[in-house]
Amino acid sequence: LxxxxxxxxxxxxxxxxxxxxxxxxxxxxxxxxxxxxxxxxxxxxxxxxxxxxxxxxxxxxxxxxxxxxxxxxxxxxxxxxxxxxxxxxxxxNPQAFVDRGMAWALSGRPRMAINDLERAIGLGAAPSAIHLALGRLYFERRMLPASRKAYLKVLEEDPDNIGAMLGLARIAMREGDFTAARGYLDRLEKMGLPPAVLLLERVALEALLGNRSESRRLLERLTQIHPRNAKACAALAMVAQSEGDDDLVEKCLLKLGELDAEQYPSVRLVIGQIAAAEGRLDTARRHYEEVLRRRPWDRQALELILRLDIRQGLRSAAEKHALKLLTSDPMNYLGNMVLGGQHYLRGEYALAEVCFRTAVKARRTEWALNELAWTLHCLGRNREAVVLAEEALRINPRNAMAWDTLGAVLTALGRFAEADDALRKCVEMRPGDVVVLLHIAKLRAAQGRNEEALKLLESLLLRGAELPAELYEEARDLARRLRSRGRAVGSGVFRLPTA
Known part of the structure; x- marks a missing residue:
């Protein structure tokens, strides 16, 4: 009781x-x-x-x-x-929410941290330190306007606040405003930002500008000035790896070993990425898992191990890591794409649509647009799908999968000439692709060209091992219906999905 x-x-x-x-x-x-x-x-x-x-x-x-x-x-x-x-x-109590918000932030739960810190401000807590923390948390969640607003609030009270100024520089870099970013870094240099920190920020800026040689020069300079700076050494290793400079990579890794740098999560992640690039996937996974053991909600570590899951074809692990990633960052692009793919494979198209729409909202990429278009096609919403497939192709006209999607969607809409053109373009890029050939067979059946459709289907069924099981059954079912009705079968054999 x-x-x-x-x-x-x-x-x-x-x-x-x-x-x-x-x-x-x-x-x-x-x-x-x-x-x-x-x-x-x-x-x-x-x-x-x-x-x-x-x-x-x-x-x-x-x-x-x-x-x-x-x-x-x-x-x-x-x-x-x-x-x-x-x-x-x-x-x-305002301070209660400050304390709790900071605790959530330290544990890697930015969404919950933001909720409590915003609530603390609403209850009248001292704003400066909280706004600075909120600025960082908003930035981590790619909420750039909110992050900028928080940093500007700090600068209203403390115009010389280095943390807020550095935050604005990073926002400018992420938004691609490199002139503004350089201006902020110049001001930070005058404000006394430690040279090691400033150089790393300049390295990031030059890398974003595509000045790889300048990035490397700055990193080499930094490692000479501060030979025990593990983060600089790790960054130099990444640059060297991208340039194929194996000797420098080896030198940097040895140096990191001397510094016992694996104690730093960010360095462990770099070592893991180098291992993954070299094909040492188990080593990479070990490093990522160690970071996650210490920091279970680390977004970068979760994204890296999720990419590794995809690369190794570990569907169950991928779903687990995607769900964990989305728990702390519901708008995460990669997490939504992976979870959407899992829902699609289980035939849960409505749930897949939610994930892919969220991914598109986060980043409007050709991959996300095409996956959403295909999912809508599976749901019979082809008028919506065609718009998305066309947008994906405007981003990349060489996207064979998007041409395939567009061809299937146009077939469903009865726009056969356009569908034929789209599928031909896809075949040019992916000749012999069994999925594309199945879609062409469907188009021929829809056009009433049943003999051509049947020939295509029979050739596909001979390559059954290349087709996913559900598509093999689909091809066999369509071929059986075409054979049973003979050449006289019209377009009614292939019932089009509704638009």
């Missing part, structure tokens, strides 16, 4: 916080009182009721203040607000 009372007390307290957040303080006070009625030891409810009494007049305000003073007199250790929230319910 005591356990039930504690649970009811916690729920009543949390309901009070909800009511207070929604501008209903009198009802909130009643909920806090109810929480204390269920459990007289509910400290969260006492703190919330006391804080509420400091803002509005409560009929039992004097009694609450008396109990609060008595509580403080008996307090022999510092309260841990987050712990109180766990045991007794939320504490509607």
């Amino acid at each position: 005591k356990g039930y009372r504690r649970v009811l007390s916690k729920e009543a307290n949390n309901f009070g916080v909800f009511l207070e957040d929604n501008g209903r303080p009198d009802e909130a006070a009643e909920a806090y009182r109810m929480a204390r009625l269920f459990d007289t030891n509910n400290i969260s409810a006492l703190l919330n009721l006391y804080a509420l009494g400091a803002r509005i007049a409560l009929p039992d305000g004097d009694q609450v203040r008396h109990e609060f003073d008595a509580f403080l007199r008996d307090l022999h250790h510092r309260l841990r607000i987050w712990s109180l929230s766990y045991h007794f319910g939320y504490v509607r």
Whole structure:
């Protein structure tokens, strides 16, 4: 019974916080009182009721203040607000949300960190440090306008804040405004940003500009000035690996070993990427898993191990890592693409559509557009699909898969001449592709050219091992129907999906 009372007390307290957040303080006070009625030891409810009494007049305000003073007199250790929230319910206290937000940030849960830090600001917590933390968290989640706004808030109060200025430089780089980024870095140099940090930022800028030789020159200079800078050494190893300079890669890896640099997660990830590029996939996975053991929600580590899962064909592991990635970053492009693919393979087209749409919202790539177009085709929504397939082809006219998608969609819409043209272009790029040939066979059947369709299907069935099982069955079923009706069969053999 005591356990039930504690649970009811916690729920009543949390309901009070909800009511207070929604501008209903009198009802909130009643909920806090109810929480204390269920459990007289509910400290969260006492703190919330006391804080509420400091803002509005409560009929039992004097009694609450008396109990609060008595509580403080008996307090022999510092309260841990987050712990109180766990045991007794939320504490509607600005610093509580700051503490909890920072804890979420450190644990790699940016979405939850942002929620609590924003709430802390709403409750009147000191804004400067929180805005700086929010700026970083928004940046990690690619929420660039919000990140910029947070950093500018910091600079309003502290124009010489190096962290905020550096944040704006990184936003400019990510947005491709390299002139602005260079300007910020020049200002940071005058403001006294440590040379090692500044050089690494300039390396990133030059790399984004495509100046690989300048990036390498800066990194070599940095490693000469600061030979024990593990991050610079790791970055130089990555540049050397991309240039095929195996000797320099080996030299950098040996140096990192001397520095015991594997203790740094970012360095471990670089070593893992080099191993993956060299085909040492198990070694790469070991490094990524070690980072995730220490930092389970590290976005970069999750993305890297997810790419490794895809490369090694580990569908179950890929789905697990994609789900974990999306837990902390629901808009993550790669996570949504992988999870969408898993839903598609299970025939869960509606769920696949949600994932692919989210991926398109994150990054409008030809891959994402084409996957979404094909999924909509499977759902019979071909008018929507054709627009997306055409957009994918505007991005890359050499995308054979998008031409195939467009051909299948146009076939479904009865636009046979255009479908024929699209599929011919696909065949030019992927001659002999069994999936494309199946789509051509479907087109021929839809056109009433059944003899041609049947010949194509018979040749495909002889190559059955190359076709996925479900497509083999589809080809065999269509061939059987064509044979059963003979040459007189018209376009009714192949019933078109609805537009």
